[in-house]
Amino acid sequence: MNRLPHILAGTMLSLGIAAAPAFAQQTGTPVETQAPNAPDQQPAFNGQTRAPQPAQVATIKTEVVAEGLPHLWAMEFLPDGRMLVNAKQGAMHIVGTDGKVGPEIANVPEVLANGQGGLLDVALAPDYATSGKIFFSFSEPRDDGNGTSVASARLVPDDQGGGALEDVSVIFRQMPSYDGNKHFGSRLAFGPAGELYVTVGERSDAEPRVQAQDLQSGLGKIFRISQTGEALPDNPFVGQDNAQPEIWSLGHRNLQSATIDGQGRLWTVEHGPKGGDELNLPEPGKNYGWPEVTYGVEYSGEKVGDGVTQMADTEQPIYYWDPVIAPSGMAFYDGDAIPEWKGAFLVGGLVSQGIVVLHMENDRVKHEERVALDARIRDVKVGPDGAVYAVTEQRGGGNSTIVKLTKG
Numbered sequence: 001m002n003r004l005p006h007i008l009a010g011t012m013l014s015l016g017i018a019a020a021p022a023f024a025q026q027t028g029t030p031v032e033t034q035a036p037n038a039p040d041q042q043p044a045f046n047g048q049t050r051a052p053q054p055a056q057v058a059t060i061k062t063e064v065v066a067e068g069l070p071h072l073w074a075m076e077f078l079p080d081g082r083m084l085v086n087a088k089q090g091a092m093h094i095v096g097t098d099g100k101v102g103p104e105i106a107n108v109p110e111v112l113a114n115g116q117g118g119l120l121d122v123a124l125a126p127d128y129a130t131s132g133k134i135f136f137s138f139s140e141p142r143d144d145g146n147g148t149s150v151a152s153a154r155l156v157p158d159d160q161g162g163g164a165l166e167d168v169s170v171i172f173r174q175m176p177s178y179d180g181n182k183h184f185g186s187r188l189a190f191g192p193a194g195e196l197y198v199t200v201g202e203r204s205d206a207e208p209r210v211q212a213q214d215l216q217s218g219l220g221k222i223f224r225i226s227q228t229g230e231a232l233p234d235n236p237f238v239g240q241d242n243a244q245p246e247i248w249s250l251g252h253r254n255l256q257s258a259t260i261d262g263q264g265r266l267w268t269v270e271h272g273p274k275g276g277d278e279l280n281l282p283e284p285g286k287n288y289g290w291p292e293v294t295y296g297v298e299y300s301g302e303k304v305g306d307g308v309t310q311m312a313d314t315e316q317p318i319y320y321w322d323p324v325i326a327p328s329g330m331a332f333y334d335g336d337a338i339p340e341w342k343g344a345f346l347v348g349g350l351v352s353q354g355i356v357v358l359h360m361e362n363d364r365v366k367h368e369e370r371v372a373l374d375a376r377i378r379d380v381k382v383g384p385d386g387a388v389y390a391v392t393e394q395r396g397g398g399n400s401t402i403v404k405l406t407k408g
């Protein structure tokens with residue numbers, strides 16, 4: 001048990017420290033009770049970690065709506081209420097509203113299904129209803145190694161619950177390639193003007209990961225591209241020498257969580273080092289620090305670099321977790337079925353084995369709530385019915401299930 005947050009909270013309460021007007025520091029008990037991995041590190045501002053739980057939480061009822069699925073990495077709702085799912089090994093399927101999984105969709109390109117690599121995220125084009133177009137990311141085997149790539153295709157369902165991809169086209173490749181099997185990211189998220197954000201990783205190993213700070217490298221970045229893969233003309237590094245014009249922000253570690261909020265802004269949660277997962281609101285051209293500035297420590301327990309948690313010209317996370325939750329997919333909740341969650345971010349936790357609910361106020365985390373699901377959560381989506389759907393996985397690649405969450 002770590003008692004520090006309780007002591008701090010109690011001290012602030014008794015001294016009556018004035019809260020900043022933009023964000024009222026809360027004084028309840030944090031949901032996290034385990035000792036931190038980096039006990040000497042201090043947050044840059046109140047409420048940046050271990051936010052208290054809400055005074056009252058919604059009672060949540062869970063129901064398995066599909067089971068016996070292959071090891072899934074991502075899911076997306078089709079307009080008819082069925083689910084399009086990506087299996088990590090390289091297969092795409094449609095799951096019916098009855099929970100039955102259809103045959104493998106034809107023409108999915110070859111993926112590197114090794115380590116953290118495989119068929120990764122899937123997203124429907126904003127005009128999917130008329131175009132049938134989808135986008136997906138995957139670990140692409142290449143002549144000079146491998147890397148995260150994004151493809152578009154037309155999904156043509158058949159009447160047996162399967163279908164095929166047509167006009168498959170790789171629109172974007174994270175470069176350079178690297179011969180490894182870790183930190184591919186990735187998530188795909190469409191902004192309000194149809195711009196496509198692509199999040200990736202920095203390939204983990206000591207040599208490639210420093211490229212997260214290098215604008216000539218696509219490792220450890222968020223990209224913002226058109227639906228045909230070009231840099232958008234108002235991207236921050238367009239026209240700058242020695243910079244990839246598709247880059248939106250830099251200094252990221254491994255981004256497997258991204259969503260768009262009610263104002264059309266991109267939010268991400270990235271896998272940090274041990275004790276350093278972080279929530280960001282990535283802004284154009286800004287540097288999110290990795291691997292020079294971060295919370296947490298190496299898996300070995302050593303400092304990351306110089307062990308610096310704050311530095312000029314690098315952005316502080318909006319929030320961080322020590323110990324980590326191991327984030328997967330995330331969703332912005334704007335449904336009505338669970339009113340207590342309106343405006344919250346729902347983040348899947350692999351290690352935390354459930355959904356982390358971040359109740360926001362003025363772009364800070366006001367409360368952190370957790371819904372335990374006793375399974376590694378790989379993706380989270382809000383359904384057309386306003387219910388929340390969580391994709392589970394088993395470490396090492398067993399079957400996945402899809403769990404529906406509603407108000408109990």
Ligand SMILES: [Ca+2]
Nearest residue numbers: 278288289290
């Ligand atoms: Ca950071």
